[in-house]
Amino acid sequence: MAKATRNAEATKAKIIQNAMLLFAKNGYDAATADEIAKASGVNKAMIFYYYKNKAGLYSAVMSDLFDAIYKEVGDSRKCCNSATAELRAFIETYSSYAQKHSYFPALLLRELSDSGAHVPEMMFASMRRLFALLNDILRKGEKEGVFKHSIPMVLHFMIIGTLNLLVTTEPLRRKAAEEDSTIDTCIECPMDEITEYIFTTIKTTLEVK
Amino acid sequence: MAKATRNAEATKAKIIQNAMLLFAKNGYDAATADEIAKASGVNKAMIFYYYKNKAGLYSAVMSDLFDAIYKEVGDSRKCCNSATAELRAFIETYSSYAQKHSYFPALLLRELSDSGAHVPEMMFASMRRLFALLNDILRKGEKEGVFKHSIPMVLHFMIIGTLNLLVTTEPLRRKAAEEDSTIDTCIECPMDEITEYIFTTIKTTLEVK
Amino acid sequence: MAKATRNAEATKAKIIQNAMLLFAKNGYDAATADEIAKASGVNKAMIFYYYKNKAGLYSAVMSDLFDAIYKEVGDSRKCCNSATAELRAFIETYSSYAQKHSYFPALLLRELSDSGAHVPEMMFASMRRLFALLNDILRKGEKEGVFKHSIPMVLHFMIIGTLNLLVTTEPLRRKAAEEDSTIDTCIECPMDEITEYIFTTIKTTLEVK
Amino acid sequence: MAKATRNAEATKAKIIQNAMLLFAKNGYDAATADEIAKASGVNKAMIFYYYKNKAGLYSAVMSDLFDAIYKEVGDSRKCCNSATAELRAFIETYSSYAQKHSYFPALLLRELSDSGAHVPEMMFASMRRLFALLNDILRKGEKEGVFKHSIPMVLHFMIIGTLNLLVTTEPLRRKAAEEDSTIDTCIECPMDEITEYIFTTIKTTLEVK
């Protein structure tokens, strides 16, 4: 109804967007309200007007991300009928989300390192929901007789740990490659090959016989 | 009146030890010099006297940890003659180190999430050295004809990502288990079983035919 | 949808009423426009629309109170013919007003402590008018030969100081009584006895011979 | 052991001294840490270094004042042997303290108006101790048969209410006198005459027969 100013939704969106980037780049503590406000082109007080405090903003950011990934990964299951296909969809969707929203892996890994210090309640629910998806797939596969018994928690961390680390360490790996060409930090590896490799590894370990 | 004053090495050791714990628990930014000094029972100024600044202290902490893990993992290779045995040693040693020094995983994951923001130079070197070890093992296995061609970087992240996440998320997983018993967060899993499971997974994906 | 919107007088009255309470409870600085607006069920901007700024609102509140007390105390004189009776009326009316509007004493004492920092002009006029009333009574008594020469300002502060302190300290005295029963903070004293006691004291000091 | 800087006691004293003045002049909320630091010629952080937070500083200020007045008033009793003389000493000592430390009345009246919002615990204890002194004197007089039964709480407020108001309203009364000479705000009254007048009033109301 307005052009650009005096538009609550637009203002909130800008704040969330820039907060995401800055929280991902600098971490919760090092990302300042000043910085976020300036990047968003809004007055610093608006952050507190809409999100009460820094933690509230952070929660909002994380909620958005977790809701989105849960939805995408959850939706991806619908399109398949075998447990193996669902597993592939899980890994591929997670991988593509992590690449598209490259700030997400850093945020997630840091939050897990802090045991959910900044958004305790939400981390539980969100991580659990995501894990429950994989859990379902694995159980289904077992029931169908195509998967061996496994340790779902370990496989879950194998998938998301690997993918998240690959995304977050990209700049680090690139620099390492520049400085020491004798070591292959997989900087040129196409992500879909990597994703496929991860899928194959998990599938192989699950294969009966 | 005598206690431990006027003993440079002891003072430095106390600082490092407590800094480790607090950096791990609270992260780089949230760990304060005041806190570290009080926990160590030394005057705050000593931190700056011995380590120049906060970043210097952090570097020292990380160096110690990385040197130690590199040494332990490196040493573990000596005792074996097959690539497969060396791979198992790599994984088991890393796993046992991560458990014994349970602050390490949080520190490492956070630092990787930050692309080595706080200790740039060192992260390169140390991570590279560790990765080089695994790389060697994999190449050796390939040469011996017992391992298929693989993507070492991915396997590396699979191993350390999974192990580190399992250690750091322990409190989170415990709480989740308490609140929702229908989901198995593997909180009672013995770590050696998990370690073996990881090893088996990696080995299986490497097996020729 | 109809309630009380679009009704200037009602809105203004609600604001004044709640502002009174909150200024009394929290003091000028600690009472916020947000708080007053919320308590009044009106939009914050209305405060500024009707009263220009916080000081304006405060002035309006104080004016109302001072006008009311002046009117009540002033009116009370009419009904009597002797200076002594007028003095009693002054004290009793003030006392009953302070009890009925229990936020008034806090506001008055604070404003006197601040030397009228927030409502300079008005405090002069209002306090003076009130004091002039007592002054008149005392002079009249002197002329009639029933009162000795006195120091009106001192008697004025004796009356209003005592009454205001008794009202404002009520919660404090109640707590003190609960914690230490050996001391009598007069928490159960009927206010009319106290008022009578004050009157007697003043009368006694004024009595000729 | 030092000259002026690096002297904890001197620094603390300067802070307390200036805080007193500014809290008295502007009230708790309106007195800012910046202001107090600047007035004291110290870095703002020192306030928090020594007193933890603003409330802590305020508490320290009030403690100092209350301890001092209690001590002075308490000591004054020793020198007398009759209840009447002790009563005079109580009033005179309180009066002289209030004049000498002219910031005290404002602080006290405001705190009483707030029901001890900022220093709850202390207000109880301190006010009670002071009141207990007067209470003792009155009881002693009753036992000796020189005082009638009275309401100590009311007499206490009569004394301190009047004296405190006279001190705090001084600037107000001066301005009023300048603007309207027909009214006598007792601005030229010598404080010892006023004190004597208060004493006489209280004594008169206590006199048997």
Add this chain to the structure above:
DNA sequence: CATGAATGAGAGTTCATTCAT
């Protein structure tokens, strides 16, 4: 080597006030 005192630069948060609708 060791300490407590001192500092300066910010960070998060609040709040009176104004603007656009």
Add this chain to the structure above:
DNA sequence: AATGAATGAACTCTCATTCAT
């Protein structure tokens, strides 16, 4: 008349870092 969005100026408090002893 009434509202929610927006702002700017403070304000309290923290913290890495340095100085004097």
